[in-house]
Amino acid sequence: MEKLNDFYEAVSDTNNYVRNLKTSGKKVLGYLCSYTPEEIIFAAGIHPVRLFGTVGNITLADAHLQSYACSLARGVLESALSGELDYLAGMVFPHTCDTIQRLSDIWRLNTKFGFFADVVLPVKLNTESAKEYMEDILQKFRSDLEEGMGVTITDRALEESIEKYNRIRGCLKTIYELHSTDPDILTGSDLHAIVKGSMIMDRDYLLERLPEIIEMLKERKPSTGTGRKRIIMVGSICDHPDVYTIIEKSGGVVVWDDLCTGSRYFEGLTGTEGNPVKAIASRYIERQICPAKHISNTARGDGIVEIVRKNNARGVIFLLLKFCDPHYFDYPYMKGFLDREDIPSILLEIEDQLPSEGQLMTRFETFIHML
Amino acid sequence: MTDTDKEKSSRKIKSVGKMKEIMTAYYIDAKTAEQTGKKVAWITSGGPVEPLIAMDVIPVYPENYGAMIGASKMGGDLCEKAEELGYSGDLCSYARADIVSSMVDGGPIGGLPKPDMLICCNNICGTVLKWYEIQARYYNVPLFIFDTPFCHTEYADESRRYVRKQIDEYANFLENACKKKFDYDRMKEVGRLSVEGQNLWQEVLDTAMNKPSPMTCFDAFFHLALIVTLRGTQIAVDYYRSLLEEMKQRVANGISAIPNERYRLLWDNLPIWYRVRWMSEKFAAHDACLVADTYTSAWCGQLKYMDEDNFLDSMAEAYTRIYLNIGVDEMIKIVLEMVDKYDVDGFVMHSNRSCKPYSLGQYDIQRAVQKERGIPSVMIESHMIDERSFSESQAETRIDAFMEMIKQKG
Numbered sequence: 001m002e003k004l005n006d007f008y009e010a011v012s013d014t015n016n017y018v019r020n021l022k023t024s025g026k027k028v029l030g031y032l033c034s035y036t037p038e039e040i041i042f043a044a045g046i047h048p049v050r051l052f053g054t055v056g057n058i059t060l061a062d063a064h065l066q067s068y069a070c071s072l073a074r075g076v077l078e079s080a081l082s083g084e085l086d087y088l089a090g091m092v093f094p095h096t097c098d099t100i101q102r103l104s105d106i107w108r109l110n111t112k113f114g115f116f117a118d119v120v121l122p123v124k125l126n127t128e129s130a131k132e133y134m135e136d137i138l139q140k141f142r143s144d145l146e147e148g149m150g151v152t153i154t155d156r157a158l159e160e161s162i163e164k165y166n167r168i169r170g171c172l173k174t175i176y177e178l179h180s181t182d183p184d185i186l187t188g189s190d191l192h193a194i195v196k197g198s199m200i201m202d203r204d205y206l207l208e209r210l211p212e213i214i215e216m217l218k219e220r221k222p223s224t225g226t227g228r229k230r231i232i233m234v235g236s237i238c239d240h241p242d243v244y245t246i247i248e249k250s251g252g253v254v255v256w257d258d259l260c261t262g263s264r265y266f267e268g269l270t271g272t273e274g275n276p277v278k279a280i281a282s283r284y285i286e287r288q289i290c291p292a293k294h295i296s297n298t299a300r301g302d303g304i305v306e307i308v309r310k311n312n313a314r315g316v317i318f319l320l321l322k323f324c325d326p327h328y329f330d331y332p333y334m335k336g337f338l339d340r341e342d343i344p345s346i347l348l349e350i351e352d353q354l355p356s357e358g359q360l361m362t363r364f365e366t367f368i369h370m371l
Numbered sequence: 372m373t374d375t376d377k378e379k380s381s382r383k384i385k386s387v388g389k390m391k392e393i394m395t396a397y398y399i400d401a402k403t404a405e406q407t408g409k410k411v412a413w414i415t416s417g418g419p420v421e422p423l424i425a426m427d428v429i430p431v432y433p434e435n436y437g438a439m440i441g442a443s444k445m446g447g448d449l450c451e452k453a454e455e456l457g458y459s460g461d462l463c464s465y466a467r468a469d470i471v472s473s474m475v476d477g478g479p480i481g482g483l484p485k486p487d488m489l490i491c492c493n494n495i496c497g498t499v500l501k502w503y504e505i506q507a508r509y510y511n512v513p514l515f516i517f518d519t520p521f522c523h524t525e526y527a528d529e530s531r532r533y534v535r536k537q538i539d540e541y542a543n544f545l546e547n548a549c550k551k552k553f554d555y556d557r558m559k560e561v562g563r564l565s566v567e568g569q570n571l572w573q574e575v576l577d578t579a580m581n582k583p584s585p586m587t588c589f590d591a592f593f594h595l596a597l598i599v600t601l602r603g604t605q606i607a608v609d610y611y612r613s614l615l616e617e618m619k620q621r622v623a624n625g626i627s628a629i630p631n632e633r634y635r636l637l638w639d640n641l642p643i644w645y646r647v648r649w650m651s652e653k654f655a656a657h658d659a660c661l662v663a664d665t666y667t668s669a670w671c672g673q674l675k676y677m678d679e680d681n682f683l684d685s686m687a688e689a690y691t692r693i694y695l696n697i698g699v700d701e702m703i704k705i706v707l708e709m710v711d712k713y714d715v716d717g718f719v720m721h722s723n724r725s726c727k728p729y730s731l732g733q734y735d736i737q738r739a740v741q742k743e744r745g746i747p748s749v750m751i752e753s754h755m756i757d758e759r760s761f762s763e764s765q766a767e768t769r770i771d772a773f774m775e776m777i778k779q780k781g
Contacts, residue, residue: 064734066752068461068724073731098497101521102731105699108523109735120520120530123493123500129540130518133533137520140529292497294516297507323461325727329501332457333508349459 003216004190006209007197011241014200015084018049021202022087027149030085030113032076034260035094035121035290037280039270040142042203043161044151048092050199050261051085052239054078055352064106070323071352072237073103080111090115090148092141095123097292097326115148117141124294125285134281142277158276164207169266171210172198175217176256176263180311183230183253184223188244195262196239229371232308233257234334235319236290236327240354243319250364252371256311258304259319264288291326300330301337308343314371316345317364344370382626384590386614393606394596401429402484410487410549413506415499416599417669418492418517419541419690421565421682424603425558426545430490431483432600433502437465438592440472441644441756443479450757463725464757466502473509486510488548490541492517494696496728515544519691523698526691534687562682565603566674571611572598573671578618579662580713583627585618588638588664589651590628598670628662629655634777637709638664639736640721640729643751645758646766653767654719657774663713665706669694672705699732703739710744717777718748719770725755747780749773 010017022028026047031038041048053075060081061074079085090113093104108116119141122130142153172195179186194213198206229252238259247254257263268287271279288303289295308316316338320327331347338345346367354360404411412423416434423430440446446468452475453467454460460467468478476482489512491503500516507514517537520530542553575594578585594614601607621627636654638661643650654661672694678685694705710718718740723730737748749769754760 065731066722069731095521098727099731104523105732106735109700118523123518124516129533129536133529136529294500297504325462325498326501328459328462335457
């Protein structure tokens, strides 16, 4: 879509985009996970940017991570060691999985970006003590950030930040909903650029642009329907806009997802009453869960069935990064829950690069014909 | 009996038989729990078992069973079945084998007794969380998660408060599961026995400081079973006391673990369970004794945080700061201390595809040991109980080249 050039530029050359932001006077902190308390970083006047890592040609990271670490961990470490993240003033690691946990150590011991913080969030989210700990640890991060970056984060600034993030997340959700209602108004690759761009671009700029995009989408003429099969995508990160295009060419369309770089990023708004840090903690507890955390034994299985129903979808594609333990442990049971409801699914294992288009087309076409 | 046989038999650790007896009795007890009306809890290897003992619940360790499956070379088959069920072959082989073993009553003792409850402590990895969720769905029993925040650089006050509260939650959970009051008096006694057992286990491991060493880490892998499964009982204390006696006697009589100890080595990570004997013979053939390891000492490495007079409080810290729940730089410190303590000439690292928290970071540890102590090291890759993943010829080549380096240095 022509009117999304700014998003495409930011996602295709993120380093260049963020370097320019830095030149204009912004400090930048990197992160990898949707449990990163961006609101706190933003309230400190710092620009949070999600990193996706170098694709292909891993050499420097090989000296620190075995081949059985996922491509995200290896790619991000490669980009840190190669110097291409020179614009970073620091890095924030919320506790996620075993691999990212060790990546954090390796990062701390082998890079020099200035600020560094582990935010060791609770792993279980279903008890009172875990909720209290979540608040405590976010509050600790707030002080660590104040001290480490030499800033003050007032409650007022936090409240403003939360309000802005709620608007950004609300806009992304609206765009997803408009697209789910009429998938022809926007290609999957456009939608990917918008959501990925929202984790990279200047947040105040997004606050102007996202509502414009919504207006533009609302003005589009409703399509007469192309009969494409409606699909849900599940996984951790999806940094492959091509995959959406290939699915579309194969007669399907992704109408919603359960991705860390998708709905898990924007689902759930933060409360605006009372203690702002407590409100951020509450959102993490209530939000759709990442498989590295625990809220109940069946939350993700029930969740995926509900997403399929709500979006009137026909099938599910699990797009999982090779070596991603939390997702691979959940896959058989989530598939089981879908099978029970007669919802077909397929698993696509990917590394940093997608298989060839021809190979993917064949797999997707076969699957989509079945639906 | 030939001379070699005689020689071998004189070197054999006598306590092995007793250990086998105790473990057999323990598994019979666990497998007949349904008849005797006792409750069974499955618990992770790094989990706080003492409250279970205090409540008369039989603790069962899927990881210990994983090791038995591996040693019986039954892991590959079970892991393959797990893959047929949709579990990726890149996942932890303990978890894969256990999940299938539950369904088919697999492994050397025909499966573990069904759990009445599950206790999952994530101080060893995030894998156990997913694994125990799977078992909680399969058996439909209550799951208690003991969440120990990772200590990258510190044990933060926030974590301290959180973990301490969970000890009370754990006691409540057990009261509900067992339908009786938590026995705080008994808990004190169990705590005391736990600390005593850990101290004795540390002393046993310490005997390897002797030159030649009376035991190898391969022996430690075997004798470890009780400090894992029966920590907090008199049985474990008595056993380790007699094992310690035997080790001291061996030292006094000049009985070494291998015939001609010329090189002393340190092992890192879990064992390659289906090649323990092969590995042990391979190194012995080079006159190299693996005198110590970072793995078996994990069950006594936190004694400095333990206070037997205030066990429940101190246990919170001790269980949170175990070897696998600390930063790579902390691990490096511990490894360097072991290099010095056991006076080793080389470092053998098992890059274990089944265990990311143990293995990712090993390259940094390896470089630090090389830089700080200048000793050679070698890395051998496998999945700890999935024998299909192991290349014996590759491991052999690497070990030979590594030993060549050590010999040239020495």
